[in-house]
Amino acid sequence: MGFVADSLTRADAAHVTRPMPKSAAAQMRYLVKQVKGTRAAAELLGVTQRTVERYVTGQLKHPRPALAERLAAEVRARWQPRVRDRARRQAATTGGIYVDTRARFGFTAAPGSTDDPRLRPITQGLPPAYAGRLFDAHAAGATEQQLQEIVAEGLQEIYFRDRGRRADGLMVEFTDIDYIDVDY
Structure with missing residues (x-):
């Protein structure tokens, strides 16, 4: 992205009314619900479907930094779209x-x-x-x-x-x- 696009994204985030899920499991559950399935979430994040399932069930709790960043970015992009609109x-x-x-x-x-x-x-x-x-x-x-x-x-x-x-x-x-x- 660039200066203006990043600034618009930050401005959007300032208008949300509820905090975004904090734990990896909660973020993964939200993303799975939004993209309607673990397979779609896995493709979006670049991990296996089984990895997504392990985060959803709570077997895995601490993602690697790169995955944590991608996961947070995907959830942030989908969080409270009507409020931002x-x-x-x-x-x-x-x-x-x-x-x-x-x-x-x-x-x-x-x-x-x-x-x-x-x-x-x-x-x-x-x-x-x-x-x-x-x-x-x-x-x-x-x-x-x-x-x-x-x-x-x-x-x-x-x-x-x-x-x-x-x-x-x-x-x-x-x-x-x-x-x-x-x-x-």
Whole structure:
């Protein structure tokens, strides 16, 4: 994944209302129930069906770190989908998103302006239209570059152009991302 996709995943996790199962057995039972069978869970995790069955029954309790990470990631991706969808829908229709980033911004603008890229910390709210586009692109499997372009376009319009009140024709380049956090 990338900066924006990871940030969207973290923002999704902030909206869950119940804690995710903690033990490997509980996580495995939840995953088996979600994918409807031990064989599907085994294929998803890259282990044998018998290994999954042993975790479900409690014979195995402590997975190796790689398996524990894959298991937690798969459970996290499926945990409380309706709650996360409701939060995304609200952000895309009424609330918008907040972007906190430090990245290199360069400009294509009129002669005489400073167009040298420089590292800037920016915290800015983006309207629901950009949130909706970002969520739709993420759900459709957009690349990290495409997600960054949507965020850059939103920052260009809202932060740099001030919703069309200044810097007409300014084009922003969003590169060398140090960090980005999305919240809604």
